[in-house]
Amino acid sequence: MENWKVTINDILGRDIFKNAKLIAGEKGKDREIKWSHILEMEAFDSFINGGELILTTGSNIEFDSPAGIPKLNKLIEKDVAGICIELGTHVKAIAPEIIAFANEHHFPIIAFSQIVKFVDITQDLHTIIINRHHQMLNHLHVLSNQFNELSLEPNGILKILKKLYDLFHATALLITDDKKAFYYPLKLKERTEFMNLIMNNSIKLEPYRDHLLDNEYYTTFPIKGLGHSWGNLCLQKKSNDLDEFSFSVMDRASLAIAQILLRNRTIEERKQNQEEEIVQKLLHGEEFESSIAHKFLPAPANNCYFRLILIENNSIEENLKEEDWEEIKLQQSIILRSLLKKNGFFPAMSVTKNKIAVIASFYKKSNTIRDIDSFTILAKEIRNIHENHIFHGDHYGIGISSLQKDYKKIAACCHEANEVLFIQKKKLLDTLFYEGIGVYRLLSKLNQNELKAYVSEYLGPLLEYEEKIKGNLLLTLSIFLDTMGSKKETSDRLYIVRQTLYHRLEKIEELLGDDFMEPTKRQAIELAVSAYKMLNNTEF
Numbered sequence: 314m315e316n317w318k319v320t321i322n323d324i325l326g327r328d329i330f331k332n333a334k335l336i337a338g339e340k341g342k343d344r345e346i347k348w349s350h351i352l353e354m355e356a357f358d359s360f361i362n363g364g365e366l367i368l369t370t371g372s373n374i375e376f377d378s379p380a381g382i383p384k385l386n387k388l389i390e391k392d393v394a395g396i397c398i399e400l401g402t403h404v405k406a407i408a409p410e411i412i413a414f415a416n417e418h419h420f421p422i423i424a425f426s427q428i429v430k431f432v433d434i435t436q437d438l439h440t441i442i443i444n445r446h447h448q449m450l451n452h453l454h455v456l457s458n459q460f461n462e463l464s465l466e467p468n469g470i471l472k473i474l475k476k477l478y479d480l481f482h483a484t485a486l487l488i489t490d491d492k493k494a495f496y497y498p499l500k501l502k503e504r505t506e507f508m509n510l511i512m513n514n515s516i517k518l519e520p521y522r523d524h525l526l527d528n529e530y531y532t533t534f535p536i537k538g539l540g541h542s543w544g545n546l547c548l549q550k551k552s553n554d555l556d557e558f559s560f561s562v563m564d565r566a567s568l569a570i571a572q573i574l575l576r577n578r579t580i581e582e583r584k585q586n587q588e589e590e591i592v593q594k595l596l597h598g599e600e601f602e603s604s605i606a607h608k609f610l611p612a613p614a615n616n617c618y619f620r621l622i623l624i625e626n627n628s629i630e631e632n633l634k635e636e637d638w639e640e641i642k643l644q645q646s647i648i649l650r651s652l653l654k655k656n657g658f659f660p661a662m663s664v665t666k667n668k669i670a671v672i673a674s675f676y677k678k679s680n681t682i683r684d685i686d687s688f689t690i691l692a693k694e695i696r697n698i699h700e701n702h703i704f705h706g707d708h709y710g711i712g713i714s715s716l717q718k719d720y721k722k723i724a725a726c727c728h729e730a731n732e733v734l735f736i737q738k739k740k741l742l743d744t745l746f747y748e749g750i751g752v753y754r755l756l757s758k759l760n761q762n763e764l765k766a767y768v769s770e771y772l773g774p775l776l777e778y779e780e781k782i783k784g785n786l787l788l789t790l791s792i793f794l795d796t797m798g799s800k801k802e803t804s805d806r807l808y809i810v811r812q813t814l815y816h817r818l819e820k821i822e823e824l825l826g827d828d829f830m831e832p833t834k835r836q837a838i839e840l841a842v843s844a845y846k847m848l849n850n851t852e853f
Contacts, residue, residue, distance in 0.1 A: 317449040317558050318345040319442050321395050321421045324366070329437050330423070337412040338395065338421035345556075346394040349438045351431050363392035366438065368431045371404035379410040386414070395421035399429060449558050456480075456562055460569035469573050470495045473566055480562065481548060486531065487570060489544035490655045520545070521560070523552040534563045538571040539700055541648050546570060575647070582646045592663035596670055598724030609661040610720060616677045618716055620688060621726035624649075624669040624695065625710040625734050638666065644703045645669065649695070656691050672723060685746065688713055692745050710734045715747045732757050739850050741843075752843050764844045771841035774824040786824070789817045791842050798830060 322342040324330055335342070347364030353372050354360075367388065375381035376398060388396065398404060407424060415422050463472040470487060474497035477485040487495040520535040531547040532555060546567050548555075555563075588609045594601045611617050633641075642664045649671065653660040658673040673691075677684065692713070696706040712733030714726035729747040735757060736742050736750045744750060750757075756764065768776075775786055789807060796802040804814045821829065828834055 316556075317445050317452075318556060319347075319438075319445055320345055321366075321423075323441070324438060325423070327437060327441075329429070329434055332427050332429070333397070333423050333425050336407060336422050336424045337415035338419055339416070341395065341419035341421045344394045344419075344421065346438065346442070348442065349435045351435070357387075361388070361391040361393060364394055366394050367396040368399075368434060369396065370399045370402045372402075376404045376407050376411055378408050381408070381411055382414050385411060385420070389418050389420050393420075395423060397423045397425065397434065399425045399431075401426075401428065453558070453561055453565065457565040457569075460566050461572075464569040464573050470570055471497060473569055477548065477563070477566055481550060481559070484529075484531075484549040486547040486549075487536070487544060488547070489536075489574065490542060490651055521552065523550070532563075534567045536567050536571045536574065538575045539644055539648055539703065541651060541698065541700075543571060543574045543651065578647045578651070579643060582643050582650070588661055589663050592661050592670055592672060595672070595720060595723040596663065596727045606720065610672065611659050611674045611676075613718065613720075614676070617674060618677050618684065618718055619672055619674040619720075620684070620716055621714040621723060621730050622669075622671040622673055622688075622691075623712045623727070623730040623734060624671070625712070626667060626669070626708065633666075641703055644700070648698060648700065648704055652694055652698075653691065656687060656694070658691070670727065672720075684716060685748075689745065710737050711745055712737065713745050713747065739847060741846055741850075752840060753847065756840070756844050756847050759844075761848070764848055768841050768845050768848065771838050772825075772845060775821065776845075778820070778824055784817065784820065786817055786821055787842070787845070789814070790821055790825075790838070793818070793821075794835070794839050794842065 320343050321335075321338075324346065325333070325335060325342070345364060346366045348366075349368060350360065350365040351368045352360070353369060357373065371377075374384045376385075385396075398407070400406065407422065412422070414420075459476065460473055463469050463476060466472060474485040474487060474495060477483075478497045485497050489495075520533055523530045523532045526547075529549055530551045531549050532552045534546040534548070536543040536546060546563065548563060550559075587605065591601055591606050591609060595606070610619075646662060646664055649662065649669065650660055653671065653673060658675050661672040661674070663670045673688070675684065675687070692711050695709070695711060698704045698706040712730035714729040714733075717723075717726060732754065733744065733747055733750055736744070736753050741753060742750060747754070759767075772787070775790065778784065779787055785807075789803070792806050793800075793803045796806070800811065800814060800818075804811050807814065825838065826834070829838055
């Protein structure tokens with residue numbers, strides 16, 4: 314890889330440095346110079362960013378005495394590239410202790426025995442830096458175009474990896490989010506254990522960091538598109554061995570690979586019309602041809618299960634142009650399918666403007682985490698998708714059906730997931746799963762009149778009293794039931810003293826009967842409280 318850095322060694326060969334002498338820090342000649350800075354003041358900490366070549370007459374640092382070592386150490390800690398001192402005015406000679414300290418830290422000290430114009434050094438140095446930077450940008454532009462051209466060719470990913478290998482003389486490896494591997498040189502295929510290790514879910518590759526894999530260090534670069542990660546590009550180099558230009562090259566390569574992966578997945582998604590038709594038939598309980606369905610759904614097996622996920626979205630404009638909607642639909646499908654596959658699911662999807670239905674099948678293994686945990690993680694990742702005008706996860710409701718094995722139950726699963734969405738919209742419970750809505754599974758099947766009649770029968774006197782007096786009796790009753798009749802916990806949750814609670818419970822007993830905590834009546838009252846919440850869209 315071509316080196317675009319300007320180093321101490323580079324400037325020592327310039328005409329303006331012909332009368333200068335490197336008197337310390339020989340081993341630091343490869344330190345990069347990012348800019349120059351004339352420094353004569355005592356307090357200089359806040360003026361240093363790192364990478365500067367300091368120009369000074371020595372008025373602020375005692376270079377002719379060991380007393381100057383603390384200030385020299387400050388410059389080293391600030392990661393200054395080196396220092397140029399004009400001898401004569403303030404400093405006649407550099408103290409041996411200063412030279413020894415600089416040598417120990419590989420910190421270059423350049424001495425000018427004659428008067429030199431700092432402005433000439435600055436102008437010359439900045440010209441080199443700017444020219445190198447301009448050349449680097451031009452070269453980066455050329456490489457970026459080459460990557461883009463390769464991305465349009467057959468086997469584009471492999472050709473981009475080969476280009477990286479030619480540039481860095483290091484192994485290049487791509488691991489996609491669906492656990493496919495591409496690598497160059499091809500001899501890497503022989504290291505099957507290494508490949509299996511990389512593709513194992515337990516290995517988490519942090520972007521722009523190096524990782525020790527198979528006794529070699531690899532720096533990873535994320536492949537991103539549509540606000541989603543599609544995998545990692547790995548280069549067999551330590552991150553500290555890569556400069557800014559190298560990181561820029563790898564980012565350009567990552568972008569070109571992302572375009573290939575997105576293009577391929579776009580083509581795949583455009584072939585999914587038949588899948589959409591099958592999923593819709595399953596959702597509506599219509600007859601379907603199993604041979605066609607199993608193109609998109611795993612074949613039944615003892616350890617094969619599924620849940621239906623409904624993702625409700627009310628943010629898509631109804632008057633959206635059809636071609637715009639088709640593009641949004643396509644990108645939503647790509648993002649979701651990739652996320653589901655990454656989490657170990659086999660998805661079959663139907664995407665409409667207001668609702669996305671996903672049959673998320675998976676194989677249950679004894680050593681895997683609970684399926685509820687897997688779906689919870691998935692839902693969290695869906696909510697974390699924030700792609701403007703395409704998919705804004707935290708605006709969506711997510712309802713998940715019960716666990717099933719028979720695809721003929723998908724229509725029932727659709728009803729279950731819709732019930733979860735209904736409970737979420739009513740703000741009655743914060744749950745994703747049909748199992749979590751509890752008694753609302755029964756209440757949601759009753760009509761409004763039936764619910765009102767039931768509430769009136771068991772809570773009527775208390776509600777009439779509340780309407781007149783506003784004594785917080787319904788809230789007190791709800792919490793008292795939730796805490797299994799614990800007076801201490803009830804008073805704590807209500808932030809009231811125990812005596813106030815006793816007065817309220819006496820009034821509740823008077824209104825509902827002294828047997829309101831007897832098992833049968835208590836169950837009926839708990840159900841009535843839940844029905845009241847459902848009717849009034851309240852959690853108190």
